[in-house]
Amino acid sequence: MSARKLTCAFITLTVVLLCQSVRSQLQVGFYRNLCNLAETIVKEEVRKGISRDEGVAAGLVRLHFHDCFVRGCDASVLIDSTPGNSAEQDSPANDPSLRGFAVIDRAKARIEAICKGVVSCADIVAFAARDSIMITGGFGYEVPAGRRDGRISLVNETFTNLPPPTLNVDQLTQAFAEKGFTQEEMVTLTGAHTIGRSHCTSFSERLYNFNGTTSQDPSLDSTYVTQLKQRCPQGSKNPSLVVLTTTDCPSFRDAGYYKNVLANRGLFASDQTLMTNAATAIQVNQNARNPNLWRSKFAAAMLKMSQLDVLTGDAGEIRSNCRVINSWRERRGKLSNL
Helix, strand or coil, rough: CCCCHHHHHHHHHHHHHHHHHHHHEEEEECCCCCCHHHHHHHHHHHHHHHHHCCCHHHHHHHHHHHCCCCCCCCCHHHCCCCCCCCCCHHCCCCCCCCHHHHHHHHHHHHHHHCCCCCHHHHHHHHHHHHHHHCCCCCCCCCEECCEEEECCCCCHHHHHHCCCCCHHHHHHHHHHHHHCCCHHHHHHHHHHHHHHHEEEEHHHHHCCCCCCCCCCCCEEEEEEEHHHHHCCCCCCCCCCEEECCCCCCCCCCCHHHHHHHHHHCCCCCHHHHHHHHHHHHHHHHHHCHHHHHHHHHHHHHHHHHHHCCCCCCCCEEECCCCCEEECCCHHHHHHHHH
């Protein structure tokens, strides 16, 4: 082997080992001796949030996804914009559709009251997503913790990191591959739409302005189109108009999302495109026929996503308020207590 190839191989191995080292710093039960009630408190607040509005479950899962795909799972999606900076929340992908912030705020406030400066917002988001899945019928999984919170949140980074609902199957595969996911994991994770909802503006082009040849997407079931048009009148920009992403009762207990895709009732173009590829179409069929298999794969894929580009050790910080990075005085105070 040439010296150049040896050098490339060494660099590749080093990067892999570094990534494994970062992930290994996350531990199941990380707060057992630091703040034993942390996960319990998060689960309680998630239950309360879902009892007030069952759609919060999907919101918290999506919040985790939108956090991890931009800068990794560092709670950057929670940071509010300031006069001098437009944060991720300002992105059309997040505003006004992203929700669940109040649940995270309440959990953080309760935890800070008993364990000040110990539990990161990033870990709370990861716990809340897991709990939302369990409460709505999905399989549970242990969440290794020890994430630190980031200090940067930029709206522009959402445009290149969050896959829009208009992508075709090849574009989706590439977008997820860039984050380290296989095509099968991409198909598995899109099943989160089983419990979701969407604003009309995210799919209305499929109803009224599909392309220069047809006004509506021919891949959509005609009866479903009629139902969607009743809910989403042409030209309306009313932000309160939303529809469920599945036509059945939203629950992780079944694979309603995949059944809808098979029936040409995938709400987004990025849903129905899964049937245009032989491999992804097979996976859609398998998941629809075997909900338990899908729930198992979904839990594994969510666990993998929760460890995406995490900050650990001395990186980042533990925010006192999930919506605001710590002040210079707070950071100095934490360092002086070490």
